[in-house]
Amino acid sequence: MCLGRWTAAASARVEDSFMEHAAAATVSSVARASWSAHGVSHTVFTIDGMRCAACSRAVTKAVSALAGVERISVNVATARAAVDWDPHEVALKKILDAVTETGFKPLPLAGEAAVSVQRAEHRLALKRIGLAGLGMMQTMMFVYCIFAAGGHGIDPGIAQYLKLAGLLIATPVLVYSGAPFFSGALRDLRRRAPGMDVPVALALLIAYAASVVNTFRGAGEIYFDSVTMFIFFLLAGRFVEMSVRQRNLSATEALARSLPATVARIAKDGSTKRVDLGSIEKGDLLSIAKGAVIPVDALLASGEAVVDESLLTGESVSVTKQLDQQLLGGSINAGHPIRVIAMGCASQSMLASIVGLLERTQAERPSIVRTVDGVASWFVLLTLTLATAAGVFWFFAEPARALPAALAVLVVTCPCALSLATPAAMAAATARLARLGLLVTRPDALERLARVDVVVVDKTGTVTRGMPVVELQDIRQGYPGPLAFQIAAALESASDHPIALAFRKHASRAREASALKEFAGRGVEGCIDGALWRLGTCHFVKELLQAPGVDLSGLSNDPGTGIALGNSEGIVATFALTDGLRPGALRAVEQLRGMGLKVAIASGDQQEVVDEVARQLGVQEAVGRLTPQAKLSLVQQCESAGTRVLMVGDGINDGPVLAAASVSCAMAQGSAVAQAAADLLLLNDSLGTLAEAIYTARQMRAVIRQNLAWALVYNLGAVPLAALGWIAPWVAAIGMSTSSLLVVLNAARLARPPGASQ
Amino acid sequence: MNIVFLLIPLGMGLLAAAVVALFWAVNSGQYDDLEDAGRAVLDPEDGQPPSELRVERKQG
Numbered sequence: 001m002c003l004g005r006w007t008a009a010a011s012a013r014v015e016d017s018f019m020e021h022a023a024a025a026t027v028s029s030v031a032r033a034s035w036s037a038h039g040v041s042h043t044v045f046t047i048d049g050m051r052c053a054a055c056s057r058a059v060t061k062a063v064s065a066l067a068g069v070e071r072i073s074v075n076v077a078t079a080r081a082a083v084d085w086d087p088h089e090v091a092l093k094k095i096l097d098a099v100t101e102t103g104f105k106p107l108p109l110a111g112e113a114a115v116s117v118q119r120a121e122h123r124l125a126l127k128r129i130g131l132a133g134l135g136m137m138q139t140m141m142f143v144y145c146i147f148a149a150g151g152h153g154i155d156p157g158i159a160q161y162l163k164l165a166g167l168l169i170a171t172p173v174l175v176y177s178g179a180p181f182f183s184g185a186l187r188d189l190r191r192r193a194p195g196m197d198v199p200v201a202l203a204l205l206i207a208y209a210a211s212v213v214n215t216f217r218g219a220g221e222i223y224f225d226s227v228t229m230f231i232f233f234l235l236a237g238r239f240v241e242m243s244v245r246q247r248n249l250s251a252t253e254a255l256a257r258s259l260p261a262t263v264a265r266i267a268k269d270g271s272t273k274r275v276d277l278g279s280i281e282k283g284d285l286l287s288i289a290k291g292a293v294i295p296v297d298a299l300l301a302s303g304e305a306v307v308d309e310s311l312l313t314g315e316s317v318s319v320t321k322q323l324d325q326q327l328l329g330g331s332i333n334a335g336h337p338i339r340v341i342a343m344g345c346a347s348q349s350m351l352a353s354i355v356g357l358l359e360r361t362q363a364e365r366p367s368i369v370r371t372v373d374g375v376a377s378w379f380v381l382l383t384l385t386l387a388t389a390a391g392v393f394w395f396f397a398e399p400a401r402a403l404p405a406a407l408a409v410l411v412v413t414c415p416c417a418l419s420l421a422t423p424a425a426m427a428a429a430t431a432r433l434a435r436l437g438l439l440v441t442r443p444d445a446l447e448r449l450a451r452v453d454v455v456v457v458d459k460t461g462t463v464t465r466g467m468p469v470v471e472l473q474d475i476r477q478g479y480p481g482p483l484a485f486q487i488a489a490a491l492e493s494a495s496d497h498p499i500a501l502a503f504r505k506h507a508s509r510a511r512e513a514s515a516l517k518e519f520a521g522r523g524v525e526g527c528i529d530g531a532l533w534r535l536g537t538c539h540f541v542k543e544l545l546q547a548p549g550v551d552l553s554g555l556s557n558d559p560g561t562g563i564a565l566g567n568s569e570g571i572v573a574t575f576a577l578t579d580g581l582r583p584g585a586l587r588a589v590e591q592l593r594g595m596g597l598k599v600a601i602a603s604g605d606q607q608e609v610v611d612e613v614a615r616q617l618g619v620q621e622a623v624g625r626l627t628p629q630a631k632l633s634l635v636q637q638c639e640s641a642g643t644r645v646l647m648v649g650d651g652i653n654d655g656p657v658l659a660a661a662s663v664s665c666a667m668a669q670g671s672a673v674a675q676a677a678a679d680l681l682l683l684n685d686s687l688g689t690l691a692e693a694i695y696t697a698r699q700m701r702a703v704i705r706q707n708l709a710w711a712l713v714y715n716l717g718a719v720p721l722a723a724l725g726w727i728a729p730w731v732a733a734i735g736m737s738t739s740s741l742l743v744v745l746n747a748a749r750l751a752r753p754p755g756a757s758q
Numbered sequence: 759m760n761i762v763f764l765l766i767p768l769g770m771g772l773l774a775a776a777v778v779a780l781f782w783a784v785n786s787g788q789y790d791d792l793e794d795a796g797r798a799v800l801d802p803e804d805g806q807p808p809s810e811l812r813v814e815r816k817q818g
Contacts, residue, residue, distance in 0.1 A: 130780040134773055134776055138770070161763065168770070
């Protein structure tokens with residue numbers, strides 16, 4: 001029995017009014033949550049009433065039958081569907097209509113309509129549980145009186161009176177509180193795909209009908225207490241489970257909700273007016289109060305700002321930003337009130353990209369889930385068969401126990417624990433990683449991440465800051481150091497190579513250089529004060545020597561990886577390039593190694609530089625001078641040898657290499673988030689997050705195993721006991737509710753805030 | 759034992775009253791948001807502090 005969305009059958013009132021008034025609104029607001037690429041539109045929406053594998057299969061079948069729909073994936077745990085469709089061939093309304101025809105309700109992801117429907121359903125569920133709970137206590141008292149009196153002889157008149165009172169209470173509970181089970185079962189039957197509600201609805205009907213007959217017959221057992229108890233325990237279980245699941249999901253919602261509805265915009269005349277978030281455009285000047293959320297990606301327009309980017313990057317330390325630096329939408333202004341210039345509208349911000357990616361992941365259904373769902377649907381049929389068999393057996397063996405045994409079998413089975421075991425854990429792990437600043441873009445990636453053996457990092461920009469720093473290594477006797485830097489900076493003034501940027505930082509006073517020429521892979525050349533200078537490899541500079549082989553510099557001939565500066569008289573100075581390690585890189589590597597993983601560096605940089613970084617990190621395997629093709633074949637070699645590789649790259653240029661690895665992780669910043677093609681996106685600079693991610697993925701795998709094991713043990717153990725008549729029907733209801741709750745709560749452990757597990 | 763015939767309808771009347779009270783409470787939105795209401799008192803933007811507090815702060 002599946003504890004899916006308890007909201008399954010919102011009252012006809014809510015449903016009808018919503019569908020009538022909001023059908024058009026739904027289409028337009030779902031459309032707003034779509035985006036297009038290469039002629040294919042991608043849409044994510046919530047499906048209400050989603051409870052089990054059978055439900056998602058029905059929707060998938062109906063929608064994929066439409067011409068123009070390229071792909072649909074429906075996730076039961078998150079109740080979300082992701083559709084790729086061709087806008088030239090099919091209208092979005094048709095897709096939503098197809099979903100509606102299967103008996104489910106498509107809802108926009110967020111927005112007023114979804115919120116008000118959700119609130120109505122929340123209230124309805126509370127009332128149903130409340131009525132069932134109160135009714136249960138009362139009927140229990142009546143029925144207990146009859147039981148307690150037992151054979152001692154209760155006045156038949158009073159017994160009859162108590163039974164009628166029980167009937168009077170159980171009827172409204174069954175009709176009002178039990179409605180979700182019946183409408184769910186009806187929908188399943190109409191689709192000829194028995195879902196989780198069928199056995200429960202059947203059990204309720206049989207127990208109630210038998211009790212009514214026995215009441216008026218004046219003989220035999222009555223089960224009004226069981227009816228009310230089933231309903232109460234099952235509803236309460238669904239309610240709690242739903243709350244836990246929504247809490248796990250709330251990472252996305254927290255991100256989306258962190259945006260204010262209105263923003264203070266400063267007009268040209270200096271007046272401030274609050275406007276809708278949606279009306280913000282590129283170039284608008286906005287005023288952000290202390291503690292307020294910066295609504296869009298923006299440039300700082302006033303002085304200095306202290307911002308908290310933890311929602312986006314997982315980095316909890318506030319960052320100081322200078323004038324004209326970029327602020328990320330979704331970060332919080334932790335310092336003084338500031339003014340910013342919007343860099344685009346809200347839907348173009350990094351936050352919007354992140355939310356879009358997360359929603360896509362949560363709508364997708366990984367392959368393991370599909371397998372388990374197939375098993376779960378057979379389970380329902382098996383349950384019905386077993387219940388009949390148990391009933392028939394006891395009817396001939398001991399007729400009084402036939403009904404309780406059949407009821408117990410119907411109610412005690414919990415294929416839901418099976419269906420929920422995996423998706424609940426995945427949703428929780430994804431939510432936790434998002435909070436750490438790591439986005440999972442493909443749901444299968446987490447499972448693969450747990451099995452990784454080797455972490456291969458691309459040196460540039462992943463382990464190091466990607467911003468080289470120049471240091472003076474050696475200089476000709478008596479030559480002024482600052483002058484050497486000035487000449488070097490002048491020579492590099494036209495280049496946009498990272499090294500050139502590093503030199504230019506040193507140039508306090510610029511010198512004029514003319515006839516600048518760049519020699520790829522060797523260096524630059526230019527004229528300063530009438531003399532020809534070169535900056536580059538030692539060999540390249542020495543070509544300038546008037547008399548070959550005569551170096552007047554008096555420097556050692558081997559500057560190593562350094563950069564030489566010289567003129568026709570020889571080398572004047574050599575510079576060393578150091579590329580600082582990212583903060584925490586060393587600790588991250590140690591953590592990864594501590595988890596039994598091998599760390600390797602595969603880089604396109606000079607072997608010496610790579611060796612130096614490897615030495616600092618204590619990494620044994622480091623290969624430099626790799627072309628992208630060589631990196632690709634290296635990863636492919638590892639993979640074909642059976643080692644599973646986690647490739648960490650910058651995500652833009654190393655697409656094929658990332659694709660070849662078991663799992664790929666890109667370090668993405670800003671707008672690059674949307675383009676990076678990797679399984680995981682690291683939003684902060686900390687490699688330590690990766691170690692945490694692998695740890696979480698392994699934990700998730702353990703949780704999934706525990707959940708599946710529990711579901712199997714519970715069902716295999718409980719069903720025979722129930723069939724043998726050893727489990728009372730009401731115990732069965734508690735057992736079933738507890739079982740799926742246990743699975744969801746176990747998964748919720750994964751979503752605990754980072755740090756709590758350490 | 760005839761008192762039972764009176765007490766049971768009385769008990770059911772109480773039950774009905776409890777159900778009505780619960781439905782009223784739910785419908786009036788008291789269970790819609792159990793978390794934010796508790797946090798609202800800590801919200802600094804929510805209204806002005808009581809006048810006597812403001813006076814004290816000025817003096818301090």
